[in-house]
Amino acid sequence: MKGYVHIYTGNGKGKTTAALGLAIRAAGAGYKVFIAQFIKMGEFSEIKALKRFSDLITVEQFGLGRFVKGRPSPEDIEAAQKGLAKIKSILSSGEYRIVIMEEANVAAKLELFSVQDLLDIISVKPKEIELVITGRGADPRIIEKADLVTEMKEIKHYYQKGVPARVGIEK
Ligand code: ATP
Numbered sequence: 001m002k003g004y005v006h007i008y009t010g011n012g013k014g015k016t017t018a019a020l021g022l023a024i025r026a027a028g029a030g031y032k033v034f035i036a037q038f039i040k041m042g043e044f045s046e047i048k049a050l051k052r053f054s055d056l057i058t059v060e061q062f063g064l065g066r067f068v069k070g071r072p073s074p075e076d077i078e079a080a081q082k083g084l085a086k087i088k089s090i091l092s093s094g095e096y097r098i099v100i101m102e103e104a105n106v107a108a109k110l111e112l113f114s115v116q117d118l119l120d121i122i123s124v125k126p127k128e129i130e131l132v133i134t135g136r137g138a139d140p141r142i143i144e145k146a147d148l149v150t151e152m153k154e155i156k157h158y159y160q161k162g163v164p165a166r167v168g169i170e171k
């Protein structure tokens, strides 16, 4: 079966949860899923939940868990580069049917790796693998190469009223 390239972007809520939903659905079909979380670090509720599916879903984090402001540090870049290398080896291993690069759009925007690095991943992807890239601000060059692009459009978000990310709902 042919695999496609998905992008979940935009300012509204739902990018990460859409990717996680797809991971659960794929696992239900018996597919193996690899999730790389860029930028982020920490035992978010989804990481805890996905441990129940550890035979099929693998999650690895390649961020330092701090918001990268201005120029990223060498450690931020190193962590993201590690993730990129891991994704390449995961793609070539053929072990996983679904590969998710969480917040990779943001990592590219912060120049933890280049847009060209992401384009290279898309072009080396074996044709049967489904690749999902999430995060706000997807680069137009990535959008052009993708097969499916969904923009989560913020109509309203309680974040604007000062509601912080809540355990079990946003993290
Ligand atoms: P979810 O993980 O709930 O599916 P998402 O992946 O679409 O959401 P991100 O862009 O990853 O959302 O946002 C991470 C966090 O940033 C949110 O949990 C929220 O606390 C915060 N945030 C700030 N501004 C916004 C906004 N306009 N919309 C959504 N989240 C926002």
Ligand code: MG
Binding pocket: 015, 016, 017, 134, 135
């Ligand atoms: Mg997210």
